Amino acid sequence: MRVLAAMSGGVDSAVAAARAADAGHDVTGIHLALSRNAQSYRSGARGCCTIEDSNDARRAADVIGIPFYVWDLSERFHEAVVEDFVREYAAGRTPNPCLRCNEEIKFTAVLERGIALGFDAVATGHYAQLSTGNDGLVQLHRAVDPDKDQSYVLGVLTQRQLAHSLFPLGDTLKVDVRVEAERRGLAVAAKPDSHDICFISDGNTAGWLRERIVADPGDIVSATGEVLGSHEGAFGFTIGQRRGLHIDRPAADGKPRYVLDIEPVSGTVTVGSREDLAVDQLVATKPRWCGDAPSGPLDCAVQLRAHGDPHRAVARVVDDAAVEIELLEPASGIAPGQAAVMYVGSLVVGSATIARTRRPATV
């Protein structure tokens, strides 16, 4: 196959490209320039957008022995990922930009352009596994390395996208990938992992958002509607957040308070106890299924944030646009805007975007 290897300049995508070449594919390396001014989104050494990362990717391609190009996807990235990120926060939701980047950039813009240019697949350094089911459908599975598994941020991919994807690292532990990079003579073998959002240089998401969203002051209220304080803008809050609430009066029971709800129109932020944070039911929209939507109740494990624990659940299809998920044990800190990814064993059976949550009925 002719394979495009998306190379971020990190160790994972470098080893993934090398493995694709070893497998006998005709591999071409590409680095995605996601910021037109290479330093404007991120000035540190890690992330997706620096000249240093571009050079690291180029040197890895040299060592592997594959051609290398830089593709400018900055406009598309800005529109589909950065602006979406701001819009989502402004609407009181908590988006996952890595998921959006996979959906819109790596496996849409890059993949479609690659296919048009005569390539068959895109290879990335994501930790996830692919297999083909008896029905001929491409199945997405969790990676062997549980700490590195990225199937959560890939669950949004369609059959067409998965059919043109390669994840060469899914069967390997991260620690072994580093060893392999060393053995291959890749200079990025010891390069630190990137953790933060690549376009927020200092990791201060609230500060970054404050420069981009008009702050609308609002009240901080208790679950019963009592005004406890005020804030400068609701976008600074995330469901489940405990710190930075700046409420003078302690709660009656003396326990810490958490953000329960964010109402973007009125700007009201509701806080309450940890117990109040628990939800046992949620509605998620824009579901994407591996194959046909389940016809009846689906026993599954649902993951509700990146690197979060899976929760035993029953999913029921409402219609083409929505799925209702009942958690067998209540879970806390579930934020609208995040993905609900449904697993049976290691298999991703579906993914949808959390729209609403409901707390357990109190006895």
Added chain:
Amino acid sequence: MNPAFPVTITYLDHAATTPVYAEVIEAMTVQLGRLGNASALHGSGRTARRIVEESRETVAAVVNCRPSEVVFTSGGTEADNLAVKGFFWARHEADPARVRILSTAIEHHAVLDSLQWLADHEGAEIELLPVDEQGRLSIEALRASVERDPASVALISVMWANNEVGTLQPVDEVVAIAAPHAIPVHSDAVQALGQVPLDFAASGLDAMTVAGHKIGGPFGVGALLLRREATLVPLLHGGGQERDVRSGTLDAPSIVGLAVAAELALKGQAERSVALAALRDELIARLLEVVPDAELNGPPGAGRLPNNVHLSFPGCEGDSLLMLLDAQGIECSTGSACSAGVPQASHVLLAMGKDGARARGSLRFTFGHTSTHADVDRVVDAIGPAVQRARDAGVTAMPSGRQ
């Protein structure tokens, strides 16, 4: 071996760099084996100095200037920086009213970024004069700008020929406008040397930039041809070499390489230019036959460098085309490269009034002393399918709304 690397190369990027002549490699190899700092007073030093001075005389002879008017530099970028900053500093110091520098919107970044730096840090006022749709300086705009206040002009810098679209500039008219006011004129002739006749003395210029690796010489060496009467503030201070304008130990092997290349390039210039112009015109005609909606950027015929073909392919991203041709061993350029490898819409095409899409959808093919008819055939054979593919890909590469 990776199958993506083809065996035969069709090299059509001579404006980026052109193969080094065998005679140059030979002369440099001999000189690299010789001991001696050209500034030393003993026998070895004198031998090295003699090589440098003979080389200087050779260069001076082929561009028609005095040997003392050849200031060797580390290349075109340094020569441009030296001319632009050095003239501004010297002229501004002599008369603080001289704050303006007049240039064009299509200069190489070695000039443009030097100008920008002077504006940002030294109080220079930069006027980048417009070009017409063929990329030729509007001489009337220059005249008006000079005559508005000639006493405030520190320098005029206008390239001899544009590096992207190959448009020759009206340098003689620029000199005619500047001369009555004694305003110095610099010209970056890096792309023109060896392609069109250059005569420094006859040009009336005060300074001209040339570079080694564009004419079959080595990288890392060039020269600023600098009129004997001209005063410049140096960029590099030190041992006082090169009229005290450019300090630094003389690089005898590179300098002899530059001289040998200059002699070879200039000796065969007239004949080679006729041959390259024929290849150029054939490639343009045949590409337009295969891709009828492609558009030539820059003037046809005598108004452009004989080795330059620059076309826009509507609906294509230039870097898609480059990648597809590269996979077949056909090497060309999308315009001027950027350090991170990110293609930016060319400032030259934008200045010529082309829109961003046209600017991004263009390719530059440039011929040189090793080019043949077979090169033209290979590009013509490859371009049709490549354009088709790039068009399919071009649509998806454009920004789009969320689905």
